[in-house]
Amino acid sequence: MPKIISAKTKESIEVKEGEKIRDACEKLGVPFCCTNGLCGTCMIDIIEGEKNLSELTESEIDMERDKKHRLGCQCKIKNGDVKISF
């Protein structure tokens, strides 16, 4: 199963293919607020595996995010692992 991996603690959390990564990110310490792509609280840097995430959403584009700088509440995982900056 795909995993979200913390670059700081090396802890990893499995996420089903095609599911949002929000819950896993929250467990790894990423703060969330609106969970709707509006506030920017959940900004994460992608250290490895950006190709394993869904395409940028309109909310992410509006906030000038890119494939290495995402909103944790907007991404879904495709397959493979993703290491984040938390």
Ligand code: FES
């Ligand atoms: S929690 Fe508000 S943009 Fe993700």
